[in-house]
Amino acid sequence: MPSRHVVLTERQEELLETLVRSGRYQDASEVLGEGLRLVERREAEDAGKLQALQAAARVGVSALDRGEFKDFDTIEDLQHYLNGLSEKIITRAGE
Template sequence: MPTRSVVRTDVGKLKALRAAARLGADALDRGEFKEFKNAEDLQIYLNDVSEKVISATAQARGGLAK
């Protein structure tokens, strides 16, 4: 039998998951998504976004970025 602490943790995780799912579904309803022709296009997009995040983080920390 799980402890009260474990149950509270699981309940919190479930609430967070439901909230995230709601946000995602609402975004889909508003048309806020991207479609890709194939996996390669998706990978290119993800690489581009990753580079932008890494660059912005480096700049915010005073480091060099590409």
């Protein structure tokens, strides 16, 4: 198995030692392996979120291209519209 030289801050070293002493991990390699699995999971989740945002952006741009949008003169007009929309959604959810 390949080995790596890793530089840790004092805080990271203390955390690593605490986790090993707790008995949850047998050694530093297990702690670092768990950390890498968590990073891998977060990266996959972030990639999924990015894909969802890109899909939503495509839907929004397509709607704009078709002229499906509403103009507002002021921020208050926008807030009034959104409040009304929220009330409609809440009412439907309660039915």
